[in-house]
Amino acid sequence: MELELCFTVEDPAAEPVTELLERHLAEMRAISPPGSVYALDVEGLRVPAVTVWTAQVSSGETPRLVACGALNELDRTHAEIKSMHTHSDWRGHGIAARFVAFLIGEARHRGYRRLSLETGAFEAFAGARRLYARLGFEPCGPFADYGNDPHSAFMTLHLS
Numbered sequence: 001m002e003l004e005l006c007f008t009v010e011d012p013a014a015e016p017v018t019e020l021l022e023r024h025l026a027e028m029r030a031i032s033p034p035g036s037v038y039a040l041d042v043e044g045l046r047v048p049a050v051t052v053w054t055a056q057v058s059s060g061e062t063p064r065l066v067a068c069g070a071l072n073e074l075d076r077t078h079a080e081i082k083s084m085h086t087h088s089d090w091r092g093h094g095i096a097a098r099f100v101a102f103l104i105g106e107a108r109h110r111g112y113r114r115l116s117l118e119t120g121a122f123e124a125f126a127g128a129r130r131l132y133a134r135l136g137f138e139p140c141g142p143f144a145d146y147g148n149d150p151h152s153a154f155m156t157l158h159l160s
Contacts, residue, residue: 003093005055006063007102012045012052012070012083020054020068021045024085031124036151038118040070040082049073050082051106055099057090066090069099071106074116074144079107081117084128096128100135108159116143116156129153 010017021042028039045052055067067086071079081103086096107115119128137155142148
């Protein structure tokens, strides 16, 4: 049975969104070398160019926050996926794939022609890279303000 997800625009400073974002940052800092963590903190996600969504699952009586993700508008035609994170208790249920598909739909709705992302280049991020590739993202070079980083993998999706 597929989980029922509800995607909602959220203030990243609101509880329990902050807790999920702090888990995400802690995980990225534990996996990635210093200087190669490009995840945004709460204040970095509160700028006008960024929209943060959460995914909640209705399991029982109370909806539970299970994932977060954001779109960062780089310009009127190009956006970036930021802060994609699924709570460790909810991984393996297809939530990340559905969330990325939702963000792709939002990007199309906003009229972006390109959607890009940065993720890790090493084994801990292999599953994420496979997920993005399965959804149509292809490897690309650094974009926006990113430089060459051997610990980063850059991917992009051209939207029609």
